[in-house]
Amino acid sequence: MNALLVAGRGSILVAVIVLPVSLTSCGKSGSDGKKKTAQKSEDDFLDKNAKPDERKYLMAAKPFFVAVANRKYAEAYALVSSHAKARMSFNQFTPAEEQATFQQYESQPYVNVTAAQFANLMQYVEAARGTPRAPKTLYVFSTNPDVLNRRSKEQFGAMDSMFAIGAMPDWIPANIRRASLRGQIHTELSPQELQNVAQREGISVEQLKKDPDFDPYFNLKVVLVEEGGQLKVGYFEFLPPSIMD
Known part of the structure; x- marks a missing residue:
């Protein structure tokens, strides 16, 4: 296991234990070693236990x-x-592991980001986590205004805001923040990354592909804001798999 330091706010750091990508979650594998993502409908990945007032988010x-x-x-x-x-900060796409580097990225953000720049930054996500495929x-993580604005006085309020x-x-603006959602996206690793993971696990690439527990993914956090009467993505972070998933 690798310890990844994810900075959330100023000098606050949260240590997240990251599982090896080959052990991230369960999935079905076909005869060619590729995963078959069973999805009954286009909404199948949405939280089935969401409260009625969370559905809109x-x-x-x-x-x-x-x-x-x-x-x-x-x-x-x-x-x-x-x-x-x-x-946008580079940390939103591939968070730095060292606090000093994290703070450096935060102090040198991209401003007035264009569609082309966003697409280019997504290439770093793909290089680090694999190519998105499904x-x-x-699910909705929180709609609590205090949590969404780092004002919670609860015992674990700071941790809730971090997540x-x-x-x-x-x-x-605090008054436009509506909800925080978290989710995961399946990925497909490049041949080189497959080889790297197999070597770390001490098995062959073919054995890795046939492992029913091999199903790489990355985490995606979004914060919805209300802008012009519509809910839009006001902030996001692409994050590695974690033991806390």
């Missing part, structure tokens, strides 16, 4: 998840708010 975030999973990055970009486009899960909004900038 799932439906608002769904197009962004689907666009990313289908590698339609221009469509995904069109779904983010003006606040999200105004500033949505896996999506809900990560390093979301304070300048994004």
Whole structure:
């Protein structure tokens, strides 16, 4: 296991234990070693236990998840708010493991990000986590205004905010933040990365492909904001698999 330090806010760091990608989750494998993602309908990955008032947030975030999973990055970009486009950090795509590097990325953000820049940054996600191929899960994490704005006085309030909004900038207005959602997207690894994972596990690539527990994915966190009367993605983070998934 590798310890990955994920900075969420200033000097606050949360240590997340990252599972080897070959042990991330269960999935069915075909005779050619490729995973078959069983999805009964296009909404099959949405949380079945969502409360009635959470359904609108799932439906608002769904197009962004689907666009990313289908590698339609221009469509995904069109779904983010003006606040999200105004500033993006490299940490949102591949978070730095060292605090100093994380802070450096935060101090040198991309501003007024274009669709082409967003698509280019997504290539770093693909290089680090694999090529997106299908949505896996999506659920509402929190709609609590205090959690969404780092104001919770609860015992684990700071931790809840970390998981809900990560390093979301304070300048994004508190009164437009509506919900935090978390989910996962299945990926397909490159031949080189497959070889790397197999070597770490001490098995062959063919054995790895046939392992029923081999189903790589990455995590995606989004915060919905209300802009112009519509729910849009106001902030997002692409994160590695974690033992806490």
